[in-house]
Amino acid sequence: TGVVGQVSGDNISFGSASAFNASDSLFESQGGTFDSVNGNVVVAYRDLGASSYGTCVAGTVDPSTNTINFGTPAAFNSSTTQDLNSVFDPTANKLVVSYHLSSSGEIITASMSGTTFTFDSAAQFNASTAYYNPLTFDSTANKVVVAYRDSGNSQYGTAKVVSPVGSSEALTVDTTYYLAIDGSVSASSTGNTEIGKAVSTTKLLLKGAS
Numbered sequence: 001t002g003v004v005g006q007v008s009g010d011n012i013s014f015g016s017a018s019a020f021n022a023s024d025s026l027f028e029s030q031g032g033t034f035d036s037v038n039g040n041v042v043v044a045y046r047d048l049g050a051s052s053y054g055t056c057v058a059g060t061v062d063p064s065t066n067t068i069n070f071g072t073p074a075a076f077n078s079s080t081t082q083d084l085n086s087v088f089d090p091t092a093n094k095l096v097v098s099y100h101l102s103s104s105g106e107i108i109t110a111s112m113s114g115t116t117f118t119f120d121s122a123a124q125f126n127a128s129t130a131y132y133n134p135l136t137f138d139s140t141a142n143k144v145v146v147a148y149r150d151s152g153n154s155q156y157g158t159a160k161v162v163s164p165v166g167s168s169e170a171l172t173v174d175t176t177y178y179l180a181i182d183g184s185v186s187a188s189s190t191g192n193t194e195i196g197k198a199v200s201t202t203k204l205l206l207k208g209a210s
Contacts, residue, residue, distance in 0.1 A: 002043065040115060098134075106124055134147050
């Protein structure tokens with residue numbers, strides 16, 4: 001359920017609550033964010049009424065009535081999805097959702113048009129279960145960061161920069177680039193796979209191509 005609160009000084013007045021899901025959504029598996037481009041609120045959640053699939057829904061707030069109207073939910077993962085969180089990346093104009101499966105930490109991005117989602121392919125950010133997975137957007141570096149408990153590394157608290165699909169930075173000509181496990185491209189070879197060399201600030205000559 002979602003409810004709109006209007007702040008006036010130190011006081012908050014709430015409108016009527018609106019349901020975004022007709023069945024249970026576990027509180028520890030919900031993550032909300034604000035899409036600053038479309039002006040919508042987005043909730044990522046585990047839908048217990050649909051086999052615990054990972055699902056997103058967007059809602060439009062009417063400040064004149066303190067109400068929120070939700071659009072049609074969209075599932076992005078058709079298996080049990082836990083510890084969902086979300087953030088909006090205004091630089092890439094993408095919704096970013098983090099979650100974990102039984103043995104990995106995953107990230108998925110989506111483009112939005114109003115309250116409709118178009119999801120990209122998911123990418124793994126951790127090769128073992130990643131718990132909690134809060135996300136934030138660094139507006140100075142224009143990067144999305146995920147923090148998590150790494151079950152594959154003594155349950156250490158860990159943070160990692162993730163690059164949403166559609167985000168881009170200028171390439172350095174004649175520099176070799178590598179693909180990381182989270183799907184991002186970098187000039188670091190450590191633990192990554194070589195994909196090619198930059199022939200301009202926007203183009204790579206792929207390895208093995210001529």
